[in-house]
Amino acid sequence: MAHNDTNLADRSGSLLESHKSYDPRIIFFYFVLAALLLTLVAGLAYRQLTKTGEHASAERQQNQRRVLFPGPRGNIYDRTGKLLVGNNHRFAVLLHLDELKSELDRERIRIRNNYRAVDDKDIPSYRELQQISRVSLAQRYLDQVNGILKREEKINARELQRHFERQLLLPFKLVDNLDSTEYARLIEKLPVRSPLEVYASNVRSYPYGSAAAHTLGYVRADASVEAEGFPGDDLTTFKMPGTSGKDGLELRFDAQLQGEAGGRIYRVDPSGYKINPPLESRAPKQGKHLVTSLDIELQIAAEEAIGDQTGAAVAIDIRTGEVLVMASKPDFDLSKFSPKASRETVADMNERGVWTNLALNGFYPPGSTFKILTSIAGLRRGVITPDDAIVNCTGYHQVGDRVMRCDVGHGQHGNVLLREAIAQSCDIYYYKAGELMTPDFLAAEGRRFHLDRPTGIELPHEQSRMIIPDLAWKYREKGMRWVPGDTAQASIGQGFVLVSPLQMACFTASVARNEVFTQPTLVHDPKRIPPRFDPIGLTPAQRAALIEGMEGAIIRGTGKILNTNQYRIPGVTLAGKTGTAQLRVTKEGKLGTINLAWFICFAPVDKPEIAMAVMIEGDTIGEDFYGGANAGPIISTVMKKYFEKKAVPSLPQFVSPFKTE
Known part of the structure; x- marks a missing residue:
């Protein structure tokens, strides 16, 4: 037993002694490790200090969206001040989809629970439930409008899905081209706090119908709205459709008649829903008027x-x-072109x-x-x-x-x-x-x-x-x-x-x-x-x-x-x-x-x-x-x-x- 203790003490002493000596190979790895740590620290410092602007810009592009609204076109007058081309309101019912986030979640859960309640084993996937809930909820709001207007409009599921995927920040059009009676009825009966909105867009009006039609020209819908001087060119941008001149004076003087677009910049959550109030806002302005030589x-x-x-x-x-x-x-x-000419109108014009x-x-x-x-x-x-x-x-x-x-x-x-x-x-x-x-x-x-x-x-x-x-x-x-x-x-x-x-x-x-x-x-x-x-x-x-x-x-x-x-x-x-x-x-x-x-x-x-x-x-x-x-x-x-x-x-x-x- 004494002999064993002596051997153990000898081995411990030699091991201790070996640790006190320094192996050059270990020292080399110390330097490598130190260099790696310095590189990591330098990289982090570079990212945090010198790349702060780029990170902020990337975050801004991810979390902000820009929405542009066209300005009304300028009027066209004859030489005595009579209005030849102006703007009228065209009324439509819009549904602000970005305000439906919580309702959509509840609707999706309700539909899923309905499947379970009837013991249906073929429950749709999360994505399918999401699509079904969107159509169901949108139709529910459309039925409110139908009840007031005595209509039977139905949601186009494909258009609604495309709108959710591509233009969530823009409202979805439920009903278009309301007459004045329908407009008044909706304004009176729709709740004030509702994702439904009665929206007035500008369309060209022609007090004299066909008079000087070839000379005045016409406009067509144009989605390439630009807001000069408004910030956010680098942001994902959604545009409400405007118009541009396609013939006659409307085309020749389009730059002058074109209104100045307005816009808003919103913060959005990870799902793409906007967070109010907007960060930036500018109201649209009407374009310049044109006085023609025509009498x-x-x-x-x-x-x-x-x-x-x-x-x-x-x-x-x-x-x-x-x-x-x-x-x-x-x-x-010309009024047949506002807001756009129908196929029947174009066919008739071609024939004549x-x-x-x-x-x-x-x-x-x-x-x-x-x-x-x-x-x-x-x-x-x-x-x-x-x-x-x-x-x-x-x-x-x-x-x-x-x-x-x-x-x-x-x-x-x-x-x-x-x-x-x-x-x-x-x-x-x-x-x-x-x-x-x-x-x-x-x-x-x-x-x-x-x-x-x-x-x-x-x-x-x-x-x-x-x-x-x-x-x-x-x-x-x-x-x-x-x-x-x-x-x-x-x-x-x-x-x-x-x-x-x-x-x-x-x-x-x-x-x-x-x-x-x-x-x-x-x-x-x-x-x-x-x-x-x-x-x-x-x-x-x-x-x-x-x-x-x-x-x-x-x-x-x-x-x-x-x-x-x-x-x-x-x-x-x-x-x-x-x-x-x-x-x-x-x-x-x-x-x-x-x-x-x-x-x-x-x-x-x-x-x-x-x-x-x-x-x-x-x-x-x-x-x-x-x-x-x-x-x-x-x-x-x-x-x-x-x-x-x-x-x-x-x-x-x-x-x-x-x-x-």
């Missing part, structure tokens, strides 16, 4: 005069270039072919109205003079290897002078004038009056299909050489020549003002200094003969319908030119030619104020259809209205307090 009374007069026909009418203030009337028929009721603004993008041969340009070109070229006959009109004229006849009147005008050639619209006179001046010079004159390009008016989608042809154009576009018959046709506004009613209205205003171009505008600005362009370049005697010829067309010539008791405007002298052109079309499966009735006019002759161009399509192949008889009454209707209004003392012109640019 709605003249616009309506033009549209009513056109009636069920297909055509266009444009009236321009000669002094400023402001467009008073831009009518295109057939048209459409109403989409094109014929005043802007209807391109037609101008017929004899073009003879005013041919007269100016001939006078400037020196091939015609006011007091010399350049041809004897016997009703026929040899042009190359073709014999062309005079289609106007009896077609035998004799040794006709310029004034009577314009007044009686003698084709033979202008065939000869075209021969004498060359087609290239005539085309150059058309380009000088800007008839070869868009007008630049403030409307989207103005096309470039106008044609002022010359030799190079025909070879380039048709691969054919120019022939004498092409010159004859161009001289009377036929053949390849194509222009729009807006271009011809600008041309008429330019002739009245003795300049080569009129810049049209749809924005009313009493302080505008209109741009000026080069003078036409006629001598006083030449210009006098031209205007006297246009005045003669009204007094005794092809436009004398405006000098009859029914259409005469007392105390006002007019200068104008009629035109009848042919257009190849397919109607009801038949290919043929219809006539186009044109009339251009300005007044008063001594101090021009208003210029007009009217174009009406014939609706029957081969039917007689003439500028004076078919377009003249529309000119008279609008002109009469214009001068009647001028004779009545009026209030000062309406001026918007907002900039229009």
